[in-house]
Every structure is written in C-alpha cells, then in structure tokens.
Amino acid sequence: MKMRALMLVIPIAALYLLVPLLFRSNLYLMSLMVASLTIGGVALAWALLGNLGGMVSFGHAAFFGVGSYVSALLTMKLGLPVLPAMLLGGLGAALASLAMLPALRLKGPYFALAILAYAQIFRILATEFRGITGGAGGLSSIPALPQIFGFDFGSKVGGYVVILTMVITFVFIYYLIRKSYYGLALKAMHESEDATRVVGVNSTLLKALMLCVSAFMTGMIGAFNAHYINFLEPDYAFGASWTVVPIIAAIFGGYRTILGPLVGAIGVYMIDQLIFKNMLPTGHEIILGAMLVGMIIFSPTGLVPLISKKIRTRRFQLWSQNN
Amino acid sequence: MLKLDDVTIKFDAITAVNSVSMEIATNEVVGLVGPNGAGKTTLFNAISGLVRPTSGQIFFNSTNILKAPLHTRARMGIGRSFQIPQPMHELTVRENLLVAQRFGTGKLVPSKVDEILAFLNLADKAQRNAATELSLTELKALEVGKALATAPKLLLLDEVLAGLETTGKRSFMNMLMDLHKKYELGILIIEHDIETISTLCSRVCVLNFGKLIADGTPNEVFRDPQVINSYTGGANA
Amino acid sequence: MFELILQALYSGLLTGASYALIALGLALVFGTMKIINLAHGELVLLAAYIAYMTESWMKINPVFAIPIALVVVCLTSVIVYFLVSRIEKDRELNSLILTYGIGIILTNAVLLLWKADIHSTGNAWFQQPLVLGSLYSMNSEVIFSVVSVVLMVCVWWWLSRSWYGRAVRAVSSNRDAAKLMGVNPQWTELISFIVAGVLASFAGVAIYSSGVIQPAMGGSLTVKAFIITVLAGAGSIPGVLLGAILLGVAESLTITLYSSALQELTGMLLFLLVLFVLPNGLFGARGRRG
Numbered sequence: 001m002k003m004r005a006l007m008l009v010i011p012i013a014a015l016y017l018l019v020p021l022l023f024r025s026n027l028y029l030m031s032l033m034v035a036s037l038t039i040g041g042v043a044l045a046w047a048l049l050g051n052l053g054g055m056v057s058f059g060h061a062a063f064f065g066v067g068s069y070v071s072a073l074l075t076m077k078l079g080l081p082v083l084p085a086m087l088l089g090g091l092g093a094a095l096a097s098l099a100m101l102p103a104l105r106l107k108g109p110y111f112a113l114a115i116l117a118y119a120q121i122f123r124i125l126a127t128e129f130r131g132i133t134g135g136a137g138g139l140s141s142i143p144a145l146p147q148i149f150g151f152d153f154g155s156k157v158g159g160y161v162v163i164l165t166m167v168i169t170f171v172f173i174y175y176l177i178r179k180s181y182y183g184l185a186l187k188a189m190h191e192s193e194d195a196t197r198v199v200g201v202n203s204t205l206l207k208a209l210m211l212c213v214s215a216f217m218t219g220m221i222g223a224f225n226a227h228y229i230n231f232l233e234p235d236y237a238f239g240a241s242w243t244v245v246p247i248i249a250a251i252f253g254g255y256r257t258i259l260g261p262l263v264g265a266i267g268v269y270m271i272d273q274l275i276f277k278n279m280l281p282t283g284h285e286i287i288l289g290a291m292l293v294g295m296i297i298f299s300p301t302g303l304v305p306l307i308s309k310k311i312r313t314r315r316f317q318l319w320s321q322n323n
Numbered sequence: 324m325l326k327l328d329d330v331t332i333k334f335d336a337i338t339a340v341n342s343v344s345m346e347i348a349t350n351e352v353v354g355l356v357g358p359n360g361a362g363k364t365t366l367f368n369a370i371s372g373l374v375r376p377t378s379g380q381i382f383f384n385s386t387n388i389l390k391a392p393l394h395t396r397a398r399m400g401i402g403r404s405f406q407i408p409q410p411m412h413e414l415t416v417r418e419n420l421l422v423a424q425r426f427g428t429g430k431l432v433p434s435k436v437d438e439i440l441a442f443l444n445l446a447d448k449a450q451r452n453a454a455t456e457l458s459l460t461e462l463k464a465l466e467v468g469k470a471l472a473t474a475p476k477l478l479l480l481d482e483v484l485a486g487l488e489t490t491g492k493r494s495f496m497n498m499l500m501d502l503h504k505k506y507e508l509g510i511l512i513i514e515h516d517i518e519t520i521s522t523l524c525s526r527v528c529v530l531n532f533g534k535l536i537a538d539g540t541p542n543e544v545f546r547d548p549q550v551i552n553s554y555t556g557g558a559n560a
Numbered sequence: 561m562f563e564l565i566l567q568a569l570y571s572g573l574l575t576g577a578s579y580a581l582i583a584l585g586l587a588l589v590f591g592t593m594k595i596i597n598l599a600h601g602e603l604v605l606l607a608a609y610i611a612y613m614t615e616s617w618m619k620i621n622p623v624f625a626i627p628i629a630l631v632v633v634c635l636t637s638v639i640v641y642f643l644v645s646r647i648e649k650d651r652e653l654n655s656l657i658l659t660y661g662i663g664i665i666l667t668n669a670v671l672l673l674w675k676a677d678i679h680s681t682g683n684a685w686f687q688q689p690l691v692l693g694s695l696y697s698m699n700s701e702v703i704f705s706v707v708s709v710v711l712m713v714c715v716w717w718w719l720s721r722s723w724y725g726r727a728v729r730a731v732s733s734n735r736d737a738a739k740l741m742g743v744n745p746q747w748t749e750l751i752s753f754i755v756a757g758v759l760a761s762f763a764g765v766a767i768y769s770s771g772v773i774q775p776a777m778g779g780s781l782t783v784k785a786f787i788i789t790v791l792a793g794a795g796s797i798p799g800v801l802l803g804a805i806l807l808g809v810a811e812s813l814t815i816t817l818y819s820s821a822l823q824e825l826t827g828m829l830l831f832l833l834v835l836f837v838l839p840n841g842l843f844g845a846r847g848r849r850g
Contacts, residue, residue, distance in 0.1 A: 289664030
C-alpha cells in the first residue's frame with residue numbers, strides 16, 4: 001500500500017514541477033496544457049456519471065455553463081473572492097442537476113436526449129436574462145485567479161497549477177467512491193437494480209448523488225475556465241464543444257478507467273489543436289467526428305484498451321510460440 | 324409481525340390477489356401454496372415492495388408499510404429471495420453478501436458474512452463472480468444468503484427448491500430447517516412440494532385464483548376438500 | 561389581438577406542416593429500428609445546399625435540384641445505415657453517439673465545401689406573399705406545407721398498403737417473428753433509411769426555397785425532428801403531422817405573445833413535458849420508455 005502511494009508521488013511531482021519548468025516560456029504550449037486539462041476534467045466527470053451512475057449524458061455543457069456563470073456573477077456582482085466563488089459555481093451546477101432528477105427514470109438514449117434539452121434550455125435562459133447575465137454579449141473582465149503568497153495564479157502557469165490540482169482531487173474522489181461499498185452497489189445496479197434495492201440499497205438516491213457529483217465537478221471546472229479566460233458568453237459557455245470533445249476524449253482514452261478520459265483529453269485536444277487545426281483551419285472538427293464514428297464501430301470502450309489488448313495478445317502469441 | 328389486511332392487487336383487468344388477509348407471528352414458519360398463477364409471487368412482491376396493492380393495508384411490526392419504498396422495507400427487516408435468482412452482477416459472491424449487509428443493516432460485520440457463507444456451503448465459492456460462475460444450486464443458496472445478510476426478521480423464500488434435483492433438494496431442505504433453528508426469524512415460504520411444506524411449516528396458507536381458501540396446520544389444510552379441488556381442478560376450485 | 565393570434569395560428573400551422581416533412585424521415589427510421597438518427601438534420605441540410613448549388617451554377621429553379629438531391633442524400637443515408645448496422649452492442653445508445661459523430665462530419669463537410677456564409681434562393685416568386693382573407697403567408701410556405709402533406713399521405717399509403725410497407729411494420733413490431741415469416745429485417749431497415757433520405761431531400765430543397773440556410777442549421781433541424789418524433793410516439797404518421805403542427809403553433813404563439821428568442825425554449829419544454837408525462841407520445845402505440 002505504501003509502495004503504491006510512493007509510486008504515485010513521482011509522476012505527480014513531475015507534473016507539478018517539471019512541466020512548468022520546461023514549458024513556462026512557451027505560453028502557447030502552456031495554454032494548450034491548461035485547456036486540455038480543462039477538457040480532461042469534464043471528460044472525467046462525464047465518465048464518472050457513465051461508469052458509476054450508469055447514465056450517458058449529452059448535455060454536460062449545461063453544468064459547465066452554469067458553473068461558469070454562477071462563479072463569474074458571484075465575483076462580479078457580489079464581490080466574492082474567486083476561489084470560494086468557484087466552489088459555489090460547482091454547487092450551483094449540482095443544484096441545477098437537481099432539476100434533471102425526473103430524467104433519471106428514463107432509459108439510456110432518452111436520458112441522453114433529455115439532458116441535451118436541458119443544456120439548450122440553460123443556454124437560452126442565459127441569453128434571455130440579460131439583466132443578470134449580460135445576455136448574448138456576455139460578461140467580460142471577469143476577475144482572474146488571485147495572487148497568494150506572491151505566486152500569481154492568474155498567470156498561465158498559475159492556472160495550470162490550479163486546474164492540475166482540481167483534476168487530481170477529482171481523480172482521487174472518483175477513486176474513493178469506486179472503491180467504497182457505494183461503488184460496489186453502483187456497479188451492481190447497472191444490470192441488477194432490483195437485486196440491490198431488495199437488500200436495502202436506495203438506488204434512486206445513489207444515482208442522483210452521482211449526477212450531483214458529476215455536475216459539481218463539471219461546474220467547478222467551468223468556473224475555473226471563466227476566471228482563467230476572463231470572458232463568458234452563452235454560446236461559448238453552453239456550447240456543444242464542452243459536451244462533445246470530452247465525450248470523444250473519454251471514449252478515445254477508455255472511459256471505463258479513471259485516468260483514461262484524462263489521457264484521452266490531452267491526446268485528442270493536443271493533436272486537434274497542433275495538427276488537425278493546421279490541416280483544416282475551419283472544419284477540422286470533421287476529423288474528430290470521423291474519430292468518434294471509427295471508435296464506436298471498432299472499439300466502443302475506447303482505443304487505449306484496444307491497443308493494450310492487442311499488445312497483450314501479441315505478447316501471448318510470442319510466449320506461446322516460445323513454449 | 325406481518326399483517327395483511329384485505330389486500331387486493333389488480334393489473335388492468337386481471338385480479339392477481341383478491342382480498343387476502345393473513346398474519347404471521349414472530350418466529351413462525353408459514354407455507355404459502357397454491358397452483359401456478361394463484362398470485363403467490365405477486366403477494367411476495369407486494370410485501371417486499373416491488374408492487375403496490377390496489378387496495379388494502381400491509382403492516383409490519385405495527386407500522387403501515389404500504390407506502391414504504393423497497394429499500395426501506397429491506398432495512399426494516401423484510402428479506403426476500405427471488406424465484407429466478409437475481410445475483411448482483413459484476414460482484415463476487417462475498418461482495419454480494421457484504422453489500423447486502425452494509426446496506427440492509429447499516430453495519431459491516433465480515434465475520435457474520437463468512438458465517439452465512441459457511442452455513443450455505445458457499446465458502447469455497449466466495450470469490451467467484453456471482454452472476455457467471457455459479458451452478459443453479461449455488462445461485463439459489465446465494466439468494467438465501469443475500470437475504471440473510473440483511474439480518475431480516477421476516478424471510479420471504481420464493482420457490483427455492485424449484486429446479487433442483489433430489490439430492491440438492493434434500494440438502495437444501497435440511498439447510499432450511501437448520502436456518503429457522505439458528506437464526507430465529509419468521510419465514511414465509513412458497514413451495515410446491517407438499518412434503519417439504521409439511522415438514523418445515525407450522526402453518527399453511529393456500530391461495531387459489533388470488534383468494535385465500537385455507538389457513539391452518541398442514542394436516543388440516545391438505546385434507547381440506549377445497550384445497551384438493553384447487554390442485555386437481557375440480558368443480559369447487 | 562385576436563387577429564394576431566389567428567395569424568400566429570395560421571403561420572404555426574404552415575410551419576408545423578413543413579416541420580412534419582423534416583421530422584418524418586427520422587420518425588420512420590425510429591419506428592423501424594428504434595434508433596434516433598442524429599445526422600438526419602444534416603441530410604436535410606445537404607439537400608438544401610445541393611439546391612443552392614444547382615441554382616447558383618445552373619441558374620435554374622431550385623426545384624430542379626430535387627433529382628440530384630435525391631441521389632446524393634439517399635446515398636449518404638445508405639452509408640449511415642451501413643455504419644449503424646455495424647454496431648453490435650447497446651445499439652440504441654451507441655447509434656446515438658455514432659450518428660452524432662456522422663452529423664459532425666457532415667456539418668463540417670458542408671462548411672468546408674460551401675463556407676459559412678448564409679444563402680437563400682434568388683428566385684423571387686417564392687418569397688411573394690399569398691394572402692387568404694386577412695392571413696398572410698409566403699408562396700413558399702404554402703407550397704412547402706402542401707408538398708409535405710402530400711408526401712406524408714404517400715408514405716402513409718405506402719406503409720399500410722404495399723408489401724414493402726407491411727414488411728417494415730412487421731419488422732418494427734416483432735423482428736424475430738418477421739424473420740420466421742421470410743421478411744429480411746436488413747432489407748426493410750435499408751428501405752426505411754432510403755425513404756428517409758427521399759423525404760429529407762424534399763425537405764432540404766423546400767427549406768432552401770423558403771428561407772435562409774447556413775452550415776450550423778443541421779443540428780437545430782435534427783433537434784426539431786426528434787422533438788416531434790418523441791411527441792408523436794412510435795408508429796404513428798398522423799401523430800408526426802399533429803405533433804409537428806403542435807410544435808409549430810406553440811412556437812408561433814410564443815413569438816407573438818412573448819419574444820422570438822424564447823421560440824426554441826418552447827420546443828425544449830414541450831419535449832421534456834412529453835418525456836416525463838406522456839412517455840408514449842401523444843399518439844403513439846404502447847411501449848415503455850422508462
């Protein structure tokens with residue numbers, strides 16, 4: 001147990017210390033890192049809802065947007081400091097997810113579409129209530145992340161540290177839930193919900209909790225993003241990209257594992273921004289769409305498990321040839 | 324302990340259970356018999372909470388549980404095993420019982436779980452995948468095990484012996500007799516085998532077409548002409 | 561005030577009828593295969609852009625684009641079918657993600673080929689007003705609605721009378737039983753995708769003739785289509801028309817009484833209402849949703 005914890009410390013330390021050291025002068029690369037971690041966090045929250053909660057969502061942009069706006073408005077209209085406002089942004093998104101509770105009863109595809117409808121509704125509401133949200137023009141000059149002990153968290157490197165910490169925390173929370181008895185019950189609920197209810201599991205409550213946790217995480221990340229780029233508008237904050245790219249990332253990296261979505265997000269986003277965007281400045285999303293199609297047909301659980309399976313099969317072939 | 328008061332359960336035009344009233348005292352072993360389709364499993368579903376009665380009341384230890392959700396009834400002490408075994412998927416046998424105990428009693432006492440596994444002869448299958456690696460007998464034992472793990476005061480057993488061959492049936496029967504002695508709980512058991520019922524139960528209730536047509540000791544009930552008719556399809560059934 | 565409401569109802573009726581044509585293809589595929597083709601709106605969009613291309617290159621009435629649109633869109637629809645039929649597990653959910661991905665591909669393909677500018681027909685006749693009493697509409701709106709209703713009647717007749725139509729209904733109600741009776745489900749599914757393509761082609765050309773088009777439209781067309789499909793419930797063609805008209809009228813009234821920005825909201829709220837309260841849709845056959 002101690003050995004495993006120790007083994008984690010090294011890569012985490014590297015992420016915190018090496019990456020900024022190597023790249024802090026290349027602001028473009030740093031901002032790519034921050035953006036890919038942002039998407040990775042949403043991908044993680046999406047996968048959590050799918051794996052633990054058993055629900056596939058097509059509308060995580062709703063939570064992202066609500067978190068962004070709640071946090072931005074709390075700092076701008078009520079003068080709250082940024083970090084607590086971000087937490088409240090997450091809570092706001094979790095509260096918003098309560099409005100989606102009736103959808104828990106729906107079967108898979110219908111739940112996905114219902115959440116899609118909710119995302120659209122929130123976007124329209126954010127555009128309409130211009131008195132509060134600044135309407136379609138959006139909010140600008142959103143307060144940046146603060147300076148603490150002389151370290152400017154509002155800078156690119158500072159933002160990187162904050163999102164990295166958030167993501168690592170969320171990974172840990174995901175891990176804890178999955179390991180607990182709640183995680184076991186949730187696993188069993190996918191295919192045998194009545195069997196769990198009959199022994200005392202309040203399955204509806206557990207599913208609702210997973211929705212809230214996923215919403216909270218996504219909302220907090222949205223809040224971070226708002227204070228990082230200092231600008232918000234409804235079509236951006238509630239935009240389909242915040243739903244779609246995390247889904248592609250999660251499936252690409254293997255959504256059944258905890259780290260898969262993160263790895264997928266960094267991979268997919270970097271490749272998209274560095275390569276695809278240069279090939280096709282407008283419409284580079286077409287390649288992402290093709291990737292999604294390819295993955296669903298050839299490997300619904302993601303490419304990383306597929307590749308590792310191929311490696312294991314190859315190793316076995318080599319072993320059996322030699323024995 | 325359990326009291327059914329004029330319970331009727333209708334599904335659209337079909338009346339599955341018709342004005343059934345019965346009582347079960349603490350520590351009593353009662354049999355529930357009747358031809359196929361008589362409404363026995365539906366009655367179980369109503370007691371455990373899978374189905375809402377159209378009319379009537381259900382009391383458990385003087386509390387009206389008519390509106391109580393499934394998981395609450397489990398925590399109150401109503402344990403249920405399903406006729407077609409429903410193990411918790413993707414979990415091992417031991418995990419099945421641990422989850423049942425954790426959520427059914429609110430506490431985790433692994434030693435008790437191991438005790439139940441040993442009692443049911445499942446100890447060596449403890450790490451097997453419950454849904455994919457067990458034989459029918461073991462699945463049925465697991466059903467009982469899950470229910471036992473919730474520390475029930477009333478155990479509803481739905482045709483645990485069905486589908487087992489003779490030796491399996493015999494050992495299961497012995498296990499059920501030991502169960503009552505060891506765990507001090509009330510049992511309501513659905514079975515078709517008259518010998519089993521007569522051996523295990525102090526009282527038998529007979530359902531036919533949803534109505535309760537007899538309620539007494541096995542001796543009385545199995546000589547009742549109405550009961551015999553219901554099984555042989557006579558004019559008075 | 562009364563005049564305004566009457567006009568709103570009339571416009572809503574016409575709009576609704578045209579929505580029905582857009583939705584029918586999606587509803588048909590949903591009825592046959594129980595999957596929602598999220599790329600359907602993009603098929604309509606493709607047809608609309610083919611109409612634009614025909615008009616701007618060949619300088620003729622966009623109506624003549626229909627044959628070309630039919631070929632291209634039906635071909636694309638067939639490709640979608642083949643991709644969807646490759647899915648092995650969890651077909652309902654995976655096809656949702658798959659067709660979403662196809663939708664992204666098609667939208668971006670349109671973007672790459674025709675850029676992001678908006679276009680509309682140059683043919684002035686379509687935009688000319690047609691006045692019935694005190695009710696105002698455009699020529700194109702009325703024609704679109706008429707074409708829509710005519711095509712719906714054709715499809716309804718085809719489903720209930722022809723051999724292919726009966727096979728489609730057999731497969732959608734009980735796939736295995738249909739197989740035992742000699743019906744090949746894959747053929748019927750393919751046919752419904754082709755028919756959906758035909759309907760999408762007409763809808764696309766009609767949209768180009770009566771309004772503006774731009775690449776981002778595909779998504780909102782799909783959304784309208786599946787809202788109407790869910791409103792109608794599975795297996796009901798009259799339901800699609802009525803559901804579409806309901807949506808059209810509701811949107812029209814929202815625009816008149818509140819503001820045009822809330823128009824989309826109406827659709828979403830209607831959608832959620834039906835999902836939660838009436839899982840079988842307004843007119844659908846029995847089938848549990850939850």
